[in-house]
Each structure stands twice: as C-alpha cells, then as structure tokens.
C-alpha cells in the first residue's frame with residue numbers, strides 16, 4: 001500500500017515537472033463508466049484548451065510484462081483521443097508508439113508540446129473537481145467536530161486571479177470562465193442535493209429548468225427570485241436568456257446568509273447582470289419585475305401576519321409568497337411559482353385564489369406528485385400567473401413520470417408552453 005502510494009507520488013511529480021496542467025488518478029473513462037484509468041494527465045492543445053493528453057497504466061509486484069497494458073492503453077486512446085500512452089511497471093516508465101502497439105523504456109513522460117498553460121473546457125471534469133473540493137471541505141469540518149450540518153462557505157467558490165479551481169494538494173487548474181460558471185452551479189446543486197443541510201433548501205433540477213422554460217415568450221427585462229436559495233431558478237432562466245440573446249437582468253434575495261453568499265459568488269461570475277442580496281423578502285424593498293420565479297418556503301408559518309393585495313392578511317408563508325410574487329410583477333409580466341398543492345384547495349388560501357382568478361390570468365396549473373419538493377412528502381403545483389386579463393387555464397396533473405413530462409421537450413411542458421404562447425399571442 002505504502003509502495004503504491006510512493007509510485008503514485010513519483011508519477012505525479014514527474015508529470016507535474018514535465019508540465020501537465022491537471023493530473024487525475026483513478027479517473028473514470030466516461031461518465032458513469034466502471035472502467036477507470038490509473039492516471040490521466042491533461043495538457044494544452046494548440047488552441048490552449050486542456051485536453052486528455054497522457055494516459056499512464058501503473059503495475060507493480062509480480063507484474064513483469066509492460067505489453068500486457070497495451071489493450072487498456074489503446075482503449076483509453078480510442079475513447080479519449082489521448083496523445084501519449086505509458087506503462088509504469090515497478091517504477092520503470094515505458095512509452096507506447098503512436099499506434100499503441102509496442103512499448104519502449106523511457107526515463108519519464110515527454111513534456112507536452114504546447115507549454116504548461118491551458119484552460120479546462122470540459123464541464124463534467126470541472127464540476128467533478130469542484131464537487132471533490134466541496135466534499136473534502138465537508139469531511140474536514142466533520143473531522144474538526146463541527147456538529148452543525150456543513151454547507152460550503154462562499155470562499156470555496158471565490159474568484160481567483162485566473163479563473164480556475166484550486167485542488168486539495170496545491171494544484172490549480174485554470175478553467176474557461178463560461179465553463180467555470182456552469183461547473184460552479186452544477187457542483188453546488190449536486191452537493192446541496194446530497195448533503196443533509198442543503199437537500200431541503202435546493203429545488204429539484206427538473207423543477208428549476210421547467211420554471212425557467214415556463215417563462216416562455218415573457219423572458220425579458222428584470223427577473224426576480226425573492227426566495228432564491230443558491231439561485232437555481234435564476235441560473236436556469238439565465239441559460240435561456242443567453243440562448244435567446246435576450247437582455248435580461250437577474251435579482252435574487254434569500255434570508256439564509258450562507259445560501260445568499262453562495263448565490264452572490266456564482267452571480268459575480270455570471271455572464272449577465274446579477275444582484276443577489278441577503279435579507280427577508282417580506283421586508284426588504286424589491287424591484288418591480290417582468291418575471292418572478294419563486295419557490296417560497298413550504299409549510300412555514302410567518303411570525304407576523306402579512307397584509308395581502310386582496311386586503312386580507314395571513315401567516316401562511318405560501319400564500320404570502322405567491323402574493324409577493326404577483327405584487328412585484330409589472331403589468332404584462334409573468335410569475336412562475338412552485339408551492340405545496342394545499343394552495344389550490346385549502347380554505348386559508350381561498351380568498352387569495354379568488355383574487356387571482358378575478359385580477360390575473362392563472363395561465364397554467366401543473367400538479368406534481370410527492371418527490372418534487374425536496375425533503376418533504378408533499379404534493380406540489382407549478383403555477384403560472386400572468387399579470388393580465390383573466391383567461392383560460394392549462395391544467396394537468398402529472399404522475400410518477402413527472403420528471404420526463406417536465407424536461408425540455410417533455411409532453412406536459414410542451415403542451416403548457418403551447419397554451420401560454422397562444423395566450424400571449426392572443427393577448
């Protein structure tokens with residue numbers, strides 16, 4: 001075991017001093033694949049992008065025949081398009097010929113030809129490097145005896161002089177800024193979904209993309225999420241705004257300081273103007289918006305009653321949250337809110353529902369089974385509310401396949417969008 005570690009250390013050291021920018025051990029060959037490569041070293045290609053350059057197979061002990069590594073080296077080359085292929089057998093380096101058919105003894109790896117620079121453009125790898133970092137920090141916190149559930153501090157995503165990711169052992173991997181921005185979002189979302197502290201606070205990724213998609217033809221101007229958490233709704237809407245080259249500005253607020261800081265950190269590197277603050281959405285002044293996206297806290301009781309636009313007051317955070325979303329909308333704007341299904345039938349929300357039916361266009365109601373609100377067993381609904389004259393409502397109750405139905409191109413999402421866009425054209 002000790003021997004194995006020192007071989008790895010030697011291999012890492014030689015690859016590093018040869019100029020490789022990122023060195024991965026036991027790297028999976030493809031996402032979800034059980035096939036792993038002992039060592040994968042990345043280097044810049046002629047365009048300055050970090051690409052999988054060298055593959056190293058490690059063998060030790062009784063293993064004496066380096067040629068036996070050729071089939072796995074050739075398989076790596078076929079799958080990755082890697083350039084140089086090595087076997088290290090009992091610390092002796094062998095390099096394969098171009099066709100990966102034979103091996104020659106060498107002193108160590110050949111330095112990559114385009115220098116030591118290069119930016120990683122592979123989003124999967126960047127995401128997994130960041131995720132590893134987040135989990136390593138979480139383990140560290142645990143080993144320090146921090147009993148409070150760990151949620152990453154925003155410093156872990158802080159900007160560096162060159163955009164990139166700091167590895168655990170002093171490594172720094174430069175990453176293309178657009179890739180880094182996406183990787184940060186994905187890593188944070190995956191971390192949150194799998195950590196006890198975050199899983200209840202982060203919306204399901206399919207909900208985030210569906211909420212963004214339901215903005216349909218209204219995605220413009222200012223997009224506000226008053227309960228933004230780490231910002232998954234805002235980032236999903238930003239993807240669409242970028243795809244449509246729409247000049248959109250994004251505003252988020254969250255009462256949880258750690259979440260707001262993390263969202264702000266991601267927002268700082270976002271390609272479109274983003275303002276994220278920490279505060280109570282029910283108290284802070286918020287901008288009027290063309291689009292409001294919101295998942296208000298589920299099942300929460302407000303300490304002080306809140307006055308609603310219908311003239312009544314409530315302590316129910318869901319009703320108050322939908323009220324806030326509608327209140328912040330400019331005429332012609334659209335709110336998409338994800339709330340517990342109780343909002344559609346509970347007596348406490350009846351008066352507010354009537355207000356919505358008379359004063360707005362409740363354009364779509366998509367019922368979802370339990371599982372769509374993380375950390376709870378409650379059924380939920382996606383409501384699409386336009387600040388416009390009342391009109392037809394698209395209604396659907398989705399079952400166990402709700403994720404398929406709501407993915408881009410999914411039947412329910414497509415049907416809802418047809419209805420919404422027809423309505424927009426008519427209006």
Ligand SMILES: C[S@@+](CC[C@H](N)C(=O)[O-])C[C@H]1O[C@@H](n2cnc3c(N)ncnc32)[C@H](O)[C@@H]1O
Pocket residue numbers: 200201202203204208226227228229230231232233253254255256259279280281282294295296297298
């Ligand atoms: C269901 S989560 C929304 C998650 C978010 N869509 C995401 O994917 O990260 C509800 C969020 O509302 C926040 N929250 C609760 N009360 C709030 C308030 N009064 N003002 C602002 N945010 C609040 C919570 O901290 C939590 O992040």
